[in-house]
Amino acid sequence: MNRSVLVTGAGSGIGEACALRLARQGWQVALVGRRREALERVARQCDGLVLAGDAADSANWTGFIEQVRARFDGLDAVIACAGGHGLGASEQTSDSAWREALRSNLDSAFHTARACLPLLRERRGSLVLRSWVTKCGRKRWTWPTPLRSTPC
Numbered sequence: 001m002n003r004s005v006l007v008t009g010a011g012s013g014i015g016e017a018c019a020l021r022l023a024r025q026g027w028q029v030a031l032v033g034r035r036r037e038a039l040e041r042v043a044r045q046c047d048g049l050v051l052a053g054d055a056a057d058s059a060n061w062t063g064f065i066e067q068v069r070a071r072f073d074g075l076d077a078v079i080a081c082a083g084g085h086g087l088g089a090s091e092q093t094s095d096s097a098w099r100e101a102l103r104s105n106l107d108s109a110f111h112t113a114r115a116c117l118p119l120l121r122e123r124r125g126s127l128v129l130r131s132w133v134t135k136c137g138r139k140r141w142t143w144p145t146p147l148r149s150t151p152c
Helices: 013-024 036-046 058-072 095-123
Strands: 004-008 028-033 049-052 077-080 126-129
Touching (some): 004 095, 013 028, 036 049, 049 058, 077 095
Parallel strands (some): 004 028
């Protein structure tokens, strides 16, 4: 039986790199992300299952899980890389930008974990929740993401 992994944020960056590396190691890969074209580009490189939609939207997960079960018959691992959303000083971050950052980073991780845990339990699988960096080299500039400290 081949091992299977679901990766969110798989259309670019760390999510893409994780998906491609695991595919090279023989894993079957499900690719979750909002940008279908980016996911299809990655899928061509790794024979991945494209699951286009927002990981932060709980309504997407029933369909995602049905497709994963049909193709892989379960999951051995999940790597939640979806997230991001803007760079700026905390005092210049609007309330709406903050809410979107929470949704993109925190809600996506929660909905991913909640939807995938039953499949992971069946195979005693693993869940990796990756977080964004807290500071990006410039004093007083941070990624507007939850659970981080900000220099004053």
